[in-house]
Amino acid sequence: MDPELINDCVHCGFCLPTCPTYVLWGEEMDSPRGRIHLMRQHVEGTPLTDEMAGHFDACLGCMACVTACPSGVRYDRLIEQTRAEVEREHVREPGDRALRELVFQLFPYPRRLRAMRLPLRLSAGLRRRIAPRLERINPSLAAMADLAPESAGRPRLPRRVRAIGRRRAVVGMLTGCVQGEFFPQVNAATARVLAMEGCEVVIPPSQGCCGALSLHSGRPEQAGRFARRTVAAFERAGVDTVVVNAAGCGSTMKEYAEILDGEWAERARAIRTVDLAEYLVELGPVARRHPLPLTVAYHDACHLAHAQGVRSQPRALLTAIPGLELREIAESAICCGSAGTYNLFQPEAARELGERKAERVLATGADLLVSANPGCTMQITSAIRRAGTAPIRVAHTAQVLDASLRGTERIA
Amino acid sequence: MALNELVRRVAGVLPAGAVITDPVRLRTYECDGLTHHRVVPGVVVLPESAEQIAAVVRLCNEYGVPFVARGAGTGLSGGALPRTDGVLIVTSKMRRILRVDLENRRAVVEPGVTNLAITEAVREHGYYYAPDPSSQQVCTIGGNVAENSGGAHCLKYGFTVNHVLALEIVTPDGDIVTLDADDPGYDLLGAFVGSEGTLGITTGVTVRLSRTPETVTTLLAAFENIEQGGQAVSAIIGGGIVPAAIEMMDALAIAAAEAAVACGYPAGAGAVLIVELDGPEAEVAHQFAEVERLCRDSGAFELRTAAGPQERAAIWKGRKSAFAAVGRISPAYIVQDGVVPRTALPNVLASIDRLSAEHGIRVANVFHAGDGNLHPLVLFDDAEPGAEERAGLVSGRILDLCIEHGGSITGEHGVGVDKSRYMPKMFTDDDLDTMQLVRCAFDPRGLSNPGKVFPTPRLCGEVPGVRRGVHPLVESGRAEQF
């Protein structure tokens, strides 16, 4: 925990209303300002108590506070450092420890995840029956089961997708772990959209996890390993721009130069990471947009809106589709509670936030919920499901664009 | 100890988890927005209703323990500074908007509701809550009532006190009382607003809602120097125009804002003026032409007009970020808040310039020019030996200037603990003793936010105006100093 970064905080409190846990509980210790204060206490010699660690763990890492902070406090860096400190120093309860191990040995590894998908992929009916029991045994496991989406066919992605029409660029594409396993159709749509907009898309098969989950959970070593591997994979693929469609992955990759040292930092800097929407707006459209008569509620994924500052681009892309009506979700800056692994480690808070978000999503009366992060989508749909309201269709921005560009109203 | 016993009893009247005693957690409440005063509270409570607050306050009375109310903790005068021997009553869990009554143009809210949340709740119906302190997205209405908060637009629309129709308060002895603007007799509502938590705790607020103006026009005028800007302000006010806001920033403040948010103000400007006009379209159109002309006549070299909400936000962005942005051009700084009569602005600014040069301390000026409310930002490097003291000196001298020119030591941040020592410079002993009578009427035991606003501990039994030795009540142990 860098005291210099801590000192940047002037205690103005502008972060409070944007912090999901402060919104839930209204307590100083569970606000960014309060957590920075706790960090200061620790730096000044107060030992890391259970209470202190609990407040750090309760942070979703949504980075809404970073957006809100007028003083430019790097809370993102601070909480990463703090989480690492907590992992180093703090002895967790055995059950908590086991769950964390499970998650970190599972989620960042696509192959392991694939193996796990079967047991998690329960039918809706079975899920309903099993949920209460699971809830009693372990709320986190219940959360995991609850979040696993309905399965979809898993189209294989080629190593290289040719540009349609004149080739305007060559870009790499990150497939991501959760995105790739649970939402393969999003990757397919992403590749198609890029191709239709004149990009040759390179998809290195050797790529793995980008390191986001580890980085956001206080495991910098694991994160560093993943980061180096990802950089190497794209270097080998010979691209200097990598398009990412998952918000959490994109924000982490944009940080590579900061989390890696020396030569690796240089190598990371040489590859430009860019969010899909950000990239498409920058590139400008060439493909024709076919009408989609839809009302769409767009959800800002925290790691897109707050960590990457990408807010207007997805909205611009969506509103450029003829016939599509965009509706804003109230409290759009507040996290849905998904936050990477948060819904696994802090299931109660995550659920409350999910319900809050679901309520506001449904209030828009939209036909379709669009978001750029698989975690958010899972989180919000499962909250809607729990509420027992009619489910809302969900899609990634890429899927909506894909449908429009292909001239089909069916969103794949 | 009384406090321990009190904590045990308090837990019995509050929901589970609403009493904080863990030392690590308590410390996060040790200061509000003004960080150079820090006191760890004896205990923090997070009540959820007026009844719970009243119960806590009654217990405080039973044990003779002082209490301090806190909303979001954004105050800039240490008004919510806790007491080690006391209870910090935090209203952050009381944040429901209880009723919106558009026909009667009012809303009833709990004290922990943020200022902006009220506007957000009624905006779609064409209404808003007028006072808009810069911290409006985070500061609570309970805190606004305590501080009588203003904002950039109070030049035309007034302060919290002009927009509160009724208050539900818990008196310092634990009664729940309603103060209503329609009550005959003394305007206790008006006296309570701005009393900085020393007369009791606000538990419910009925606010007036205002109609969203038909049109809003925002103009940014760039001048070569601050004198020209000041001249434009005088010309506008003298011309019979009451803009919704007139804000001015000097070169240093512009540089800071530019560094922080790249606000893109005209290059080379020694001062920028933001003038906002609102109201019926026909009025605004006429006044706008007039303001433009007056700015040009005063030497404005560039004028920009915001066409829509986005452009307006862009113009305001630099101004609104100015305080925190100063952190980017200086390691440390003091935000000062003083008021001078508008016509004294040129004189006072020149004096501040001299002070700045004399002590080698940079001062960035951001101010509500329309009402003479200065916010000098006194910059220093806390690593440099003696710099903080010199900055403190300059900051204090600026307040002296305000008093000398017939102004005030605070326009909106309040007195709190930070400025209580300046009160005797602005008021006579008799003035302060008379104010103390009000305090004693509401809070004879001096338990409600003691040590704030007033410099001298004074006894409620004491005859005002006459200073004696130790009071007989104290001597006999029947009363305590507060």
Added chain:
Amino acid sequence: MDAPHNTPRPGADEAPRGPGADEAMGGLSADEALRATGVTIREAGSGDAVAGVMPRWVALPESTEEVAALMRVSAGHDLAVVPVGGGTRLHWGNPPERCDLLVDTCCLNEIPEHASGDLVVRVQAGVTMESLAETLAARGQELALDVPVGGSTVGGVLATAVAGPRRLRYGTARDLLIGITVVLADGTIARSGGKVVKNVAGYDLGKLFTGSYGTLGIITEAVFRLHPITPARRWITAGLPAPRTAATGSEGSGSPVGPGTVEGSGFPVSPRAVSVALAASQAEPSAVELDWLAPSGVLTVSALVEGVAAEGRAAAVRDLLGGTAGESGTTGESGEWPVGSYGVAEGDKAPDWWGVLPGEEVLLELRVPPSGVDGALRAVARRGLPARVRGSLASAVLQVALPPEIGGPELAAFVSGVRGDVGPLGGRLTVLAAPPEQAAPVDRWGPVGALPLMRRVKERFDPDRRMSPGRLAGGI
């Protein structure tokens, strides 16, 4: 009663003047001590009675310090003191329990400072509102406070907290007052606020003294924020059809509603709907006033718009008021436009009743949330008395004048009847003025939630109960 001002009582000794007068006080009678202050003192005449209570002396101080000297003497001799300005509302409120000394502020008649560049004026308490307005107008400014009684002084206006039509836009005295100087019962001179509009240092004593009826001390000086005089004013005045009530005097039965009337309102055109529409109008009227002779007269509504573009905005108000002139009302509870009304007139002159109290001797004030206006008017009509109702329709602060000859029991019945009706609407009725004998059976103020706190304030400021004792609610 005809004792000329400024004439010392024949035979009274010349007392030492100026500083040091206090020391000479020892052993003096109250009369001697008062005169020893050097302030002009005269014997009170019958014209000096305060709501029927005769003082013994009238003092005419010329400065805050002189007021303080008088108060010190009064404290030493246990004299009850009542301040008076223009004397126009001395019959308002309860009669004082006792009154020895009337402090007439007429000689505190200076305007020491009009800082026009700062839109601020500092004025002594005895200056009349008319003369203040004249001074300010010379530099194109005004105190945006309409006072309904001619000859009122600044101090009197503050002490009684009266305001007129433009309260809708500018608020009342408490909203425009930014600084005050007062003298307390023991002679302490205290100031709060200052000469700047934006100021949050210390308690706002000005608020406390607004509406204090002289029970806390004597206001000697005030500082107000000013407004530029608006370049143009337009009044738009419309008649609304009389309520179709059978104007019987019988209690509780006076609101039969004929066909075509607004459901539950009793008025063919709902004043409440008119008020809501005008208050919400982007034409931003500065005032919306009502004049009505209950129970069955035609209602007159008049709105004022001020500003350079007043003419255009007046047209908008006219459209709103007269949109469906002649048709019967169609407004529902939601208050949406249009309502019907009779003819609409517009001009740059106010109607002659504008900003004038509806009566003098028996005067009441009715306040309700704006949504309760119809109910409040109906509550008045239901009593069947010829009551003149006038005041701010949009702010729903209305004055009600009853026939001066009304009997005590009749007045009491009116008051309790209206209170019973408006209470559930969140309204309140106070008796501003009524001769003591008629007001005897009446609770002038009605329930006041903050009364215990007000009492505590009074006890601190005036522990010996010498300042206008008993004038306010609850015997304060």
